[in-house]
Amino acid sequence: MADDKDVLRDVWFGRIPTCFTLYQDEVTEREAEPFYLLLPRVSYLTLVTDKVKKHFLRIMKQEDVEEMWFEYEGLPLKWHYPIGVLFDLHASNTALPWSVTVHFKTFPERDLLHCPTNSVIEAHFMSGIKEADALKHKGQVINDMQKKDHKQLWMGLQNDKFDQFWAMNRKLMEYPTEEGGFRYIPFRIYQAMSDRPFIQRLFRPVSADGVAHTLGDLLKEMCPSAIPQDDLRSLRKRASSTVLRKTKGALALTIIQDKSKTVR
C-alpha cells in the first residue's frame, strides 16, 4: 500500500480553495475584505488559518475579538474534523471557492470544542493516530515508536511535509504479509443526513475465507443505504457519491446522499 506513492501524494496535497468572509455583525474599524486560502484536505481548520486571523484582526479592536470560529451556511464547522471531511460533508455540491464565514464572538459552546492552542490540535491528532493503531496493530506499532517519532508525525502535518510525515506513517501502514492486512481497518463513515456523528465499527480486511474485503463490502455491511438502488415504483431518486480519503493510517469516508422527495 505504501507503494502507491502517487495516490498518497494526491491525497496529501489535496486542496480546497476557500473564501473567508467576516461575519457581518462583527465590529470592525474598516470595511472587511474577504480572504482567500487553499486549505489542505488532510489538516484542521484551526491549524491552517493563522493568516485568516491576522487578516481580520488588522481591522478589529482587541476587545471585539474572542476565540475565532468558522461557520458554513449557519452551521458551525467542527475544527476537529479534517477539512476535507467538512467540505465533502457540507459543501461538495456547491461551486468553488468554498465560502466560509469567520466569527470572533458568541462561540457556540454546544456545537464546537474550544481550541486555545496548537497543542490541543496536536493532542487530538495523536489520539486519532493511537486509536487507529489500536485497531490496526493493537497499538503495538505506535507504542514502539519513540516520542520524537510521534513528534515527527505531527510536525509533518503541521508543516505540510509529505516525506517527513510518511517516513513515520509508513510504519503505521505496514502489516505482516501472512496476515493479509491489519487486525481491523480503522474507518469512519460520515453521512450528510444523519443523527449520528459517524459510523465506526470493527471490520476485518479479510473475510473468513481469506478473500480480501473491498470498499463495497465495507459499505454493504456498515452503510447499506449508501449503495444506490433504483426504485421505479416510488419515483424516489437517490444519488450517492462516495469520497474516499485514505490518510494518517485511517480511512475517512464521506457519503453524500441526496434523497429527493417522493412524488405521490
Place this chain on the structure above:
Amino acid sequence: MTKLHSSNAGTFAKMSDNADSPTESQKDDPPTQQPPTEDSGLVDEKKKIDVLLKAVGDTPIMKTKKWTVERGRTVHSLSQFISRFLKLEPSEQLFIYVNQSFAPSPDQEVGVLFESFGSDGKLVLHYCKSQAWG
C-alpha cells in the same frame, strides 16, 4: 443506595441520564451529544452499555466503578459525571483514556467506543487528573 440495572444481575449501577447534581444548568450539557436512533438497523442491541471506570495514579477511586451508560452518552458527559461524583474542583481537569493509550474526543459516543474497544461485554475506561498517556 446505588440503583441497579435490571438486566445485569445487580453488578452495574445505572448512570443517570440527567445531571447528577440538582444545581447543574443547561450549560453543562456536552457538545454534540447525539443519542442513537431506533432504526439504526441494530434493533436487537441494547441501548446501554456497561462501563468499568478505573482510577490512575493518585486520582481518587470511585466507590462505584461499574456503570450502565446510554450508548449515545459522550465522553465529555461521562467526564463531567465522574468529576461531580468525585467532587473535583471546577479548575481540576479530568482525562479519560481507552486501552490505556488514547484519549477519545470529548464528543465521542461511548457506544461507539464500546463497539470497537469493549471486551468481555464492557468498556474499560481509565480516568486521571493529569495526562497519563499523552
